[in-house]
Amino acid sequence: MSAQPAATSPAPATPQALIDSLKDLLGERLSTSAAVREQHGKDLTFHQGFPPDAVAFARSTEEVQAIVQLCASHKTPIVPFGTGTSLEGHIAALKGGVCIDLSQMNAVLEVNSNDLDCRVQAGVTRKQLNEYLRDTGLFFPIDPGADASLGGMTATRASGTNAVRYGTMRENVLGLTVVTADGRVIKTGGRARKSAAGYDLTRLFVGSEGTLGVITEIQLKLYGIPEAISAAVCSFDTLEGAVNTVILTIQSGIPVARIELLDEVQMGAVNRYAKLDYPDKPTLFFEFHGSKAGVEEQSESVAAIASEYGGSNFAWTTQQEERSRLWQARHDAFWACKGLKPGAEGWATDVCVPISRLAECILETKKDIAASNLLAPIVGHVGDGNFHLTYLIDPKDPDELKRAGAHNDRMVMRAIAMGGTCTGEHGIGYGKIPFLQAEHGEAVSLMRTIKQALDPDNIMNPGKVLPA
Missing domain, CATH: 3.30.70.2740 (Alpha-Beta Plaits)
Incomplete structure (x- = not known):
């Protein structure tokens, strides 16, 4: 087995008739420029990029539907695109085709403060949503680091630093609007916090990586901003001590919001990149959410556990500026x-x-x-x-x-x-x-059956997720 993917054969050209039809639909919002195409076919990592034949900038579910219907009539591949921050080659147009850029679908459609939920278009980013929510006393906690689009985060089942307390996108998506491979618009889930009605189509599309349809709107859970938030940093002489601190913290039931581990190599890189002055040692970053008394109690409990495993210089702060600097340094780890x-x-x-x-x-x-x-x-x-x-x-x-x-x-x-x-x-x-086969075995054949049923012509982000 090799984790290094083999090169893909040159992509077939999208029919000119389709390009002309998309141009009639979108005008200047259809681009065939080499620079735009290259940017939409390459992610942040070393994975080889493959540019699409054209990039369509959609502004509504109806436009996405029209684009998909045109592509389906020509059996032309479609690759959804949010912000391009994925890491496993998700946006590479392996078979050419049309990239649907959803970044201009960036409206917050509704916020239901009393029910702690909201509905957004797929191009809204997590930072944009939290800025919009700033004066409501609510926030959306899923934080993968990059300012990714919420549609992309849903499609990749994103997680992040807060997952230990708030879960992943899987637990925080209540419903979706999706354009299927044959151009239908379907709505899944709803605003109720639970339902026993029919198949759970929401969970089917969450994590489908654009291979089953194009997500255009998302209904999300929201949370109240905690009364108090504290961040802490602790250095360890050994990596084993740091990891054992994490294990005992979780097993002790301490409701920590974030626990991030950086080995000594990563910590040294972060120190230099972010101009921090922590020791170049295995390090844990923590964040605690709750009441003032609860946050203090959590911090003290974790400090006691850390000391058992050789943790030192346990320092915690409630100052927002210091907390923001710490977590920005963590989010910049890749560049560091x-x-x-x-x-x-x-x-x-x-x-x-x-x-x-x-x-x-x-x-x-x-x-x-x-x-x-x-x-x-x-x-x-x-x-x-x-x-x-x-x-x-x-x-x-x-x-x-x-x-x-x-x-x-x-x-x-x-x-x-x-x-x-x-x-x-x-x-x-x-x-x-x-x-995928090594992990899921025979279940992969069932995944393939689902893919074939929903996308018989294999136009939705072909070459991703499932083995050929």
Whole structure:
């Protein structure tokens, strides 16, 4: 098995008749410029990009429907696009076709403060939504780091730093508006917090990565802004001590909102990039939400656990400016990594394991990094067993690529053997297709049956998620 995808054959051209029809529909909002096409076919990582033949900038569900119907009539591939921050080749137009850019669908359609929910168009970003909500006393907690679109976050079943308390997109999407491969507009779910009516189509489309339809609107849960928020940082002499602190914190039932792990390599990179002055040691970032008394109690409890495992310099703050600086540094971890090896490409990958196996999985992975002679800092949303690493590689060095690929294979298979998953939040795209069968076995054939039933001509983001 290889985690390094093989090159795809050149993409077929989209029929000129389709281009002309889309131009009639969208005018200047249809682009065939090389620069625009290139930008829409490449994500943030080393994965090879494949530009679409045209980019259609939609502004409404009705326009998306019209675009899909035109493409379906020509059996032309469709690739949905939010902000392009995905990490496993999700937006590469492997078979050419039309990219539907949803970024101009950026309206917050309704906020129901009494019911703690809202409805947004797919192009609204998480930061935009929280800015809109700022004066309502509510917020949306899912925070993958990048200012991703909520449609893209739904399509990739995004997670992030707050998942240990608030869950992932799967738990926070109440309903969807979706344009299917044959051009129908369907609405799934609703505003009720539970339902026993029919198949759960909402969960089918959450995490489908654009392979079953184009998500155009999302109904989301919202939460009250906590009375008090505190952030804390703690350094450890050993990675094992840091991870064991996480495990005992979770097993003790302390309602921590965020727990982030940075190994000494990642911490050194973040210190230099963000101009912080913490020790270059394995480090945990925490955040606590609740009442003032509750936050203080949580902080003290975690500090006591950390001290048992060699934690030192446990410092916590309620100052918003300091908290924002800390979490911005964490969100910039990918760019901080790239600063360690100028000119290198970043290959980001992730796994997730049951919390009881977290220390074993991370320590074995760390030992394997050293044995493979790779530069690959570790960072993770370890409160829910999820960790990431970024291989810093020269794409023109076949030996380095081979070593990184082999290490990734071993890490993923190790996680699966521990009862975990090949990806906690990045998704499959085309970068992790080889591992889907290993994780799900015969269930992949059922996924393929669903795909064939909803998209018989395979026009929805072809070449992603399912093995060929």
